Amino acid sequence: MFFTRQKSRMIGPAEALPGRSSPIPTAERHFVNGNALKGPYPAGFETAIFALGCYWGAERKFWAVPGVWVTAVGNAGGFTPNPSYEEVCSGLTGHTESVLVVYDPAKVSYEALLKVFFESHDPTQGLRQGNDVGSQYRSAIYWTSPAQRDAALSGKATYEDALKAKGFGPITTEIAEAEPFYFAETHHQQYLAKNPGGYCGLGGTGVSCPIGTGVAA
Template identity: 70%
Template sequence: MFFMRKKTTIPTPAEALPGRDAPIPTAERHYVSGRPLQGPYPDGMRQAVFGLGCFWGAERAFWTLPGVWVTAVGYAAGHTPNPTYEEVCSGMTGHNEVVLVVYDPNEISYERLLKTFFESHDPTQGMRQGNDVGTQYRSGVYVFDEAQRTAAEAARAVYHAALQEKGFPTVTTEIREAGPFYFAEDYHQQYLAKNPGGYCGLGGTGVSCPVGVIARSEA
């Protein structure tokens, strides 16, 4: 079946599916907090985007953190505008399953988010996480400015060194400018809050990520 084929090579823009002009309908509010999923967000909030495998479990890893205002799952780092879940799973959009994290930098640091990101998955597996295989499961940090890029590259370097000491292979995490973020369908948002016994394919390495400045509330 075309849409269920597992792809491990990102398509070129010419190969990618055409997509559509209109966004895919999604939830209006966060299922756990009740806050607006698509904004407007309060003044002073910042955004971060991470890809670390199946976004159901990935989102839960962030919405539980103090200082995180709201989270949402979606698709990023691909070519197809406004893709559907089935299209992303086909491997023909280039997108990654990602989590948008809207956070208060006065309560939690970007470095703390990076620590959660790296410790919540195995960033050495390339185009998969565990049994989930495909380009949409790759490890990625999608940055909004040079400060985020610098912090992400530093965290990747120190975690790579820590993993190498434990015998892990090379970290494959991509760090790219954050392009368009497309909200995933309603049923994917906060999936594990709606389905507590639902599938979560995430598993960390068990190696601590020695990164960054801890937010004041965590000091």
Template identity: 65%
Template sequence: MIFGRTPVLPTPDQALRGRPEPAFAVPERHTVLGNPLLGPYPAGLAVADFGLGCFWGAERKFWETDGVWTTLVGYQGGHTPNPTYEEVCSGRTGHTEAVRVVYDPARISYEQLLKVFWEAHNPTQGFRQGNDVGTQYRSAIYPHTPEQGAAAESSRTAYQQVLTGSGHGNITTEILPADDRPFYPAEPYHQQYLDKNPAGYCGIGGTGVSCPIGVAPAEG
């Protein structure tokens, strides 16, 4: 965002070129959960990707959730391969700040993760989350399976109904297959940032409206 101009997503032709390999290495283990950040992950675990504003606070929401095995933050939904934080913040990569959540479906369902997602931010704000403005703060879900996609779409419909009844606007969350939207891990200092900096900035906040999905116990 420059001088109040409305943020606009770049086209693939307009996006920064990026690089064929990451510009940095990712830490081996989660500072809170102790598990590896990168895959391959143990058999039986599943992966979910969400964008809900500043990824520092968003990641903490999920690592504090029972049944989550590991989390890491990164950039997703854009065009530039292996972007840096500065490039993403320029608005010229098309990415949003995202959280990858690796979870145990025997302990927590994808629907329960969707409930955390919807209630942890305001999904009606477009290219913004609170005071954070830019295309990198947009709300997004990137499903890894058709089942996740169907659950995400259904949850969006259900939450829209209760948001409308509470006087809120239309949900702007994009739902696009993760296969078409690669996840690029962010720099080491961003990983578990609020564990390393407990008094650090957390720019996410929900609407205060409960999401009516994800309340059934996980299948086991």
């Protein structure tokens, strides 16, 4: 995922590409477990959105977690409606490559998902992740409920203390309320299940995140 037009700064709404009114076509079902990508999801299940670099590898971190019903890759946190992959890679949409995670809170807690999120990448790198440089690779958590917001802020503070003790800088993870999640094109969905030898640029810090051991009551 290297592109010559990558942008290493955040744009504003006035700079964003216009996008389109219709969604980009995507897969109907998850390549690994067969569940519907866009739902309907089982009653009582919850949705989380994480961005931690190239979404090919990021999605794989979550679909195998017990209690996760379905995952999908797409784009969040930007301005351009229904962006294409190429548009997001230009840095002119404001989006970051993201993973939608639908999960059963009776089987896996949001805090446990946060632990997977923080330990699967380096959240101190700003507008990049490893060799993938650009605002589309920034670290982000988009919360879908006040409880998620509070857990994300608390988890960030807890992990930042653990990282600081090991010599890392401040966490740069963006934490914001979830806005529209735009599903990516079909061939990006569960990419590493379809292409086991495909590119994955994720690498964690090696520092354990001391959160996320329980499930919801």
